[in-house]
Amino acid sequence: MQTSRLYSLIFRYFNKTYYKPKFGNLNIHKNYFHTTRATNEAPKTAPPAEGFMTEVAQSKFVKSTREEALNNPELEETNVAQGETKKMNMFQSINDAMRIALDTDDTAVIFGEDIAFGGVFRCTMGLAEMFGKDRVFNTPLTEQGIAGFGIGMAAMGHTAIAEIQFADYIFPAFDQIVNEAAKYRYRSGGIFDVGGLTVRSPCSAVGHGGHYHSQTPEGYFTHTPGLKIVMPRSPIQAKGLLLASIRDRNPVIFFEPKILYRSAVEQVPIDDYELPLSKAEILKTGKDVTIVGYGSQIYILEKAIQIAEKNIPGLSCELIDLRTILPWDVDMVAKSVNKTGRLVISHEAPQTSGFSAEISTSIMERCFLRLEAPIQRVCGWDTPFPLVFEKFYVPDAIRCYDAIKEVVEY
Amino acid sequence: MFTLLRNAALCSLWPKIAMSTINRRALTMTTKLLKNTLDEKASYPGATESYFTTEMKFIQSIAPIPTYRVMDLHGKVIDPTQEPQVSKEFAVKIYKDMITLNIMDFILYEAQRQGRISFYMTNYGEEAYIGSAAALDSQDVIYGQYRESGVLLYRGFTLDNFMNQCYSNENDIGKGRQMPIHYGSKELNFQTISSPVATQLPQASGAAYALKRSGKKNCIMCYFGEGAASEGDFHSALNVAATMKCPVIFFCRNNGFAISTPTLEQYKGDGIASRGIGYGIDTIRVDGNDVWAVYNATKAARQLSVEEHRPVLLESMTYRVSHHSTSDDSFAYRSKKEVEYWKQLDNPIVRFRKWLEDKNWWSEHEENSFRTSIRKEVLNAFSKAEKLLKPSITDLFNDVYDHPPQNIIDQRQKLKTLIERYPENYPLKNFKNEGKDL
Numbered sequence: 001m002q003t004s005r006l007y008s009l010i011f012r013y014f015n016k017t018y019y020k021p022k023f024g025n026l027n028i029h030k031n032y033f034h035t036t037r038a039t040n041e042a043p044k045t046a047p048p049a050e051g052f053m054t055e056v057a058q059s060k061f062v063k064s065t066r067e068e069a070l071n072n073p074e075l076e077e078t079n080v081a082q083g084e085t086k087k088m089n090m091f092q093s094i095n096d097a098m099r100i101a102l103d104t105d106d107t108a109v110i111f112g113e114d115i116a117f118g119g120v121f122r123c124t125m126g127l128a129e130m131f132g133k134d135r136v137f138n139t140p141l142t143e144q145g146i147a148g149f150g151i152g153m154a155a156m157g158h159t160a161i162a163e164i165q166f167a168d169y170i171f172p173a174f175d176q177i178v179n180e181a182a183k184y185r186y187r188s189g190g191i192f193d194v195g196g197l198t199v200r201s202p203c204s205a206v207g208h209g210g211h212y213h214s215q216t217p218e219g220y221f222t223h224t225p226g227l228k229i230v231m232p233r234s235p236i237q238a239k240g241l242l243l244a245s246i247r248d249r250n251p252v253i254f255f256e257p258k259i260l261y262r263s264a265v266e267q268v269p270i271d272d273y274e275l276p277l278s279k280a281e282i283l284k285t286g287k288d289v290t291i292v293g294y295g296s297q298i299y300i301l302e303k304a305i306q307i308a309e310k311n312i313p314g315l316s317c318e319l320i321d322l323r324t325i326l327p328w329d330v331d332m333v334a335k336s337v338n339k340t341g342r343l344v345i346s347h348e349a350p351q352t353s354g355f356s357a358e359i360s361t362s363i364m365e366r367c368f369l370r371l372e373a374p375i376q377r378v379c380g381w382d383t384p385f386p387l388v389f390e391k392f393y394v395p396d397a398i399r400c401y402d403a404i405k406e407v408v409e410y
Numbered sequence: 411m412f413t414l415l416r417n418a419a420l421c422s423l424w425p426k427i428a429m430s431t432i433n434r435r436a437l438t439m440t441t442k443l444l445k446n447t448l449d450e451k452a453s454y455p456g457a458t459e460s461y462f463t464t465e466m467k468f469i470q471s472i473a474p475i476p477t478y479r480v481m482d483l484h485g486k487v488i489d490p491t492q493e494p495q496v497s498k499e500f501a502v503k504i505y506k507d508m509i510t511l512n513i514m515d516f517i518l519y520e521a522q523r524q525g526r527i528s529f530y531m532t533n534y535g536e537e538a539y540i541g542s543a544a545a546l547d548s549q550d551v552i553y554g555q556y557r558e559s560g561v562l563l564y565r566g567f568t569l570d571n572f573m574n575q576c577y578s579n580e581n582d583i584g585k586g587r588q589m590p591i592h593y594g595s596k597e598l599n600f601q602t603i604s605s606p607v608a609t610q611l612p613q614a615s616g617a618a619y620a621l622k623r624s625g626k627k628n629c630i631m632c633y634f635g636e637g638a639a640s641e642g643d644f645h646s647a648l649n650v651a652a653t654m655k656c657p658v659i660f661f662c663r664n665n666g667f668a669i670s671t672p673t674l675e676q677y678k679g680d681g682i683a684s685r686g687i688g689y690g691i692d693t694i695r696v697d698g699n700d701v702w703a704v705y706n707a708t709k710a711a712r713q714l715s716v717e718e719h720r721p722v723l724l725e726s727m728t729y730r731v732s733h734h735s736t737s738d739d740s741f742a743y744r745s746k747k748e749v750e751y752w753k754q755l756d757n758p759i760v761r762f763r764k765w766l767e768d769k770n771w772w773s774e775h776e777e778n779s780f781r782t783s784i785r786k787e788v789l790n791a792f793s794k795a796e797k798l799l800k801p802s803i804t805d806l807f808n809d810v811y812d813h814p815p816q817n818i819i820d821q822r823q824k825l826k827t828l829i830e831r832y833p834e835n836y837p838l839k840n841f842k843n844e845g846k847d848l
Contacts, residue, residue: 107623134623140653145612145646149654152616152630155601156551158623160616172642179606180613188594188602189584190809225810225818249812278815327815 052207053263055299055397061283062234062266069236069267074276080269088268091261093235094123094200097242098161100272102131105159107196108246110136112146112163120165121202121261147173147199151181154194154251161246167203167255168212174220181251182226195249200242202258203231204296204348205394210387216295216349216380221253222326222358228252228277229325231295235266240275241323248277257296280329282336286318289404290336292345292359294322297395301346304400311401312408325355333359334366341372342407346395351379373410376403475683475695477727480702483756485764487702494702494709498771504544504564504701505766506780508537508759511560513781514569514788515732518576518590522736526796527576529590533557535665535731538758539633540564541701542661542726545708546631551599551617553610553632556591557663561633565598569788573795580798580842585805607638611647611660615721618656622719629657629715631708636725637668639682648689651721659711660686660723663698665730670743686723698726699758702765729756802842803829822848 056062063069066085075081088096102108110124116138118125128136139146143164150160164170170177177199185193203216218229228250232238238256245252283298284305293301298321305317318336322328337343343363345356360375378395386393452460480492487493515532522530536557543564546552552561559572571583575593578586584594584602594602601610601617614632621628638644639662651658662682666673679685686693692714696703704726711722729752733740740749766772807814807822814822826848829836838844 107620109619109623137654140646140649142642142646142649144642145615145650148609148612148643148646149616149619149650152613152618153620154616155613156617156620156624158620175606176609176612176643180604180609183604184602185812186809187584187588187592187604189582189587191583191594191596192602193812195812228811327811327817330816 053259053296053299055303056260056263056296059299059302061298061302062264063236064265064267066267069269072236074240074281075269075273078273080271080273083269083271085267086270087265088235088239089262089265090232090235090238090256091121091123091125093239093266093268094242094256095125095127096268096270097239097246098124098127099130101159101161101243101246102127102135104272107157108135108159108161109153110161110163111139111149112200113141113165114138115163119163121258123200123256123261124163143169143172144176147176147181150197150199151176151184151194151251154181154196155184155192157196159196159246160198162197162199164199164201166213166215166258167201167217168215170199170201170217170253173199177221177227177251177253178224182224184226184251186226193249194251197251198242198246198248198254199252200254200256202261203255204257204259205385205390206259207390208387209385209390211384214385214390216255216347218253218255218325218347219349219354222355224326226251227326229255230277230323231255231257231325232323233257233295233298233321234260234264235268237275237321237323239268240273241277243272244274244277247274252277255295259296275323278324278327278329280323280332281321282318282332283321284317284319286316286340288315288340289317289342289344289407290320290333290340291317291400291404292320292322292333292343293347294325295348297346297348300395300397301400303397304404307397307401308404308408312405315404315408317404328359330359330362330366334363337363337367338370341367341370342410343367343371344376344378344400344403344407346378346400346403348380348394350382351377352382354379373407376407378403471680472684472687474680475693475725477695477697478703478707479697479700480706481700481761481765483761485761485766485768487765492702492706494706498769500544501766501769502771504540504705505759505762505772506784507540507560507563508701508762509780510569510784510788511537511540511563512759513785514559514563514572517785517788517792518572519736521576521792522590527590529736530576531556531591531735532732533560535752535758536663536698536728538699538701538704538728538762539661539663539726541704542631542708542724545705545712547628547712549599549626549628550712551601551621551628551630553601553614553617553630554603555607555610555634555638555663556603556605557635558633559591559593561631562593562595562598562600565595565600567593567595567598567600569791570795571595573791574798577795577798578800579795580801581795582801585809586801587805608634608641608643608647610634611638611641611643612650614658614660615647615651615654615656618651618658618715618721619654622655622657627716629659629712631659631661633661633663635668636662636664636666636673636682637671637676639685640668640676648686648691648721648723652689652691655719656721657715657719658721659708659715660691660721661708662723662725663728664725665698665728667730667734667740667744669734669738670740672744681725681727683723683725686725689723691721691723693723693725695725695727698728699756699761701758701762728758800841802847803845804843804847 069085115124116128146162150162153160205214232241245254309315345359356377378400448462450462518530521527540560543561574581576590592603614630618630683693683695696707714720829845
């Protein structure tokens with residue numbers, strides 16, 4: 001094993017330096033490169049490296065038949081209403097969206113760290129083979145370089161889909177995203193823009209991610225006019241929202257809750273479709289409490305609602321998935337709170353200055369006379385994201401239930 | 411056998427040198443730093459050209475990179491083969507732009523001192539970079555830092571355009587949103603300047619990659635100062651450009667200072683140029699006060715970029731005669747004498763004028779009459795721009811997104827209400843439509 005790897009290495013570089021490759025060292029080459037893939041795919045018994053979310057498997061919001069999937073007013077307006085669906089998990093649906101984006105737009109390219117072999121979360125699997133290395137390629141390990149490169153491509157009118165390997169590592173690109181991408185159109189008087197830029201990045205808790213594989217940094221970016229921030233909750237949502245983000249004429253940061261990559265499985269329309277940005281979705285109607293969340297937190301909230309409605313007879317909760325966090329659908333939330341008179345907001349990011357602060361203030365401004373209890377925020381504690389204490393840190397179903405109880409009994 | 415193969419390999423790495431009458435590009439490489447190499451090649455994937463040695467030696471430095479020059483301080487061409495074959499019209503155009511830039515700088519600098527514009531940055535001592543603009547194709551896209559107004563001038567940005575931007579008036583392309591000298595022009599392929607330094611570098615790499623993909627025979631020109639090269643963006647940009655084979659020229663204006671910080675406190679290596687080699691980028695250092703050296707090097711760099719998709723690093727050595735900006739008094743950190751020396755003894759404009767006069771393409775009389783007429787033109791544009799109103803207040807809210815979202819529409823409405831309620835609180839008369847179109 002060791003010997004053959006060494007040979008393949010020597011052979012590869014020998015070949016590259018001295019000859020044009022005439023004959024097949026291709027197999028050796030492939031084996032060398034794809035040992036990682038084999039180890040990724042082989043063990044069916046061990047849990048996936050990126051964790052698993054049991055709540056998703058039991059969720060009523062997951063569409064496991066074609067009928068359920070297509071029974072959606074937003075899809076009825078698109079060309080997929082009569083089309084076929086296919087069982088996909090979230091990384092597959094994201095992959096499918098990017099395949100369609102590259103297929104329908106010759107200027108579109110995908111780049112980032114380790115994406116050529118399929119990406120560390122498999123989101124770009126097969127795309128380099130399908131579209132060529134000039135359209136799906138690895139960059140050096142530099143987040144500010146990735147963001148800057150994408151801005152440059154987008155400034156030339158091309159479509160740039162950049163990947164930041166973990167949202168925790170987006171901060172080196174903060175300057176490029178906040179000072180450059182977000183202000184590009186405004187500062188030039190509208191003569192230039194980087195509307196073709198989309199930055200994808202896996203985010204949120206994963207069970208064992210510690211400080212730097214768990215963060216949800218949407219709050220830092222929602223304070224930046226000029227950006228759009230999107231976070232899907234499921235494969236159908238991910239595909240439609242990602243295609244909309246890629247084609248939107250503004251720079252978009254697309255956060256993907258990594259725990260859903262394999263956990264969330266749905267029947268996803270195979271054709272090209274988009275779901276609207278800046279539009280929230282009511283997942284469950286109710287009359288007593290409005291509950292707002294986004295991303296993987298939706299499934300925690302679903303569970304919390306089940307507990308609450310069981311424990312508090314007659315209670316009916318309304319659940320809203322924000323989907324786009326900036327610019328957000330304040331109208332839908334305000335309309336709901338004006339009906340229910342109570343609001344609970346939940347996100348994984350720390351509470352102080354988290355996006356829930358923006359939601360609660362806006363709703364207080366709009367629904368002051370209708371509010372019957374103080375707005376509750378159920379968030380991560382104001383600490384770094386811890387490793388061994390994760391279960392005590394995350395705003396889990398019980399904490400969310402307790403907040404619902406609090407507003408109902410106020 | 412290994413030695414033979416190695417030589418063959420080294421030769422194959424070097425592209426054939428294109429000889430031209432204007433410029434002969436020579437590639438040099440610091441070979442065999444370590445004499446005692448064994449013939450066995452080190453096969454580690456991280457450095458495939460390396461050979462083993464038994465000599466333990468730290469590499470401290472390589473020979474300093476020479477500074478390419480065409481003319482001496484008196485405008486005399488040193489090696490006649492290096493003199494570019496250009497028309498009188500072409501050379502005089504460059505010279506006139508250098509003078510125009512100089513006069514415009516003087517007038518706008520004084521305007522800032524009088525409080526008529528809020529900020530300004532002059533180009534004194536660095537005017538020879540206009541030679542680089544002359545070596546580009548008009549479709550080559552430019553990313554600048556902020557001290558490259560001459561490039562825009564060469565491309566045809568009008569005096570009105572400059573003045574309107576500095577005055578933030580209703581005719582400013584940028585709608586009065588950015589500080590003075592943050593110019594931009596779509597027609598002239600000049601991406602709008604932004605204040606954060608070096609951010610334009612990785613953007614230039616990405617833009618170059620897009621140009622390459624679209625099959626255009628063009629490159630990106632990206633200007634920055636030696637101080638900006640200390641930013642992380644410099645590193646990421648050069649590395650990405652090299653690995654992705656982006657047709658981009660990184661043009662460093664090494665003028666000795668980043669505000670008050672001298673280069674001695676900026677870096678320890680051999681300037682910026684020595685770094686290019688580390689990234690595997692074709693690199694050259696030129697005399698930045700010599701218009702033709704800058705022109706020749708840029709022209710050759712452009713050829714490498716466009717035809718071979720190779721990024722190029724060009725370090726142009728010069729001296730910042732001007733203060734950093736109108737917010738800076740540079741005599742707080744350097745002597746007047748030193749500045750005077752550069753002004754008098756090595757002035758790019760004087761050097762170029764001597765070359766023109768030797769050719770009989772320029773004279774004292776032409777100098778005086780051009781200076782008088784262009785001064786008048788600059789002053790005309792200046793007073794015209796000063797009289798114009800500021801842009802409509804609605805432009806405060808536009809272009810944040812392609813379409814304004816509801817929160818921005820609501821906030822615009824809020825400002826409208828406030829203006830109606832407290833009109834005396836705001837300088838409405840200075841603005842187009844006085845806020846009525848909000």
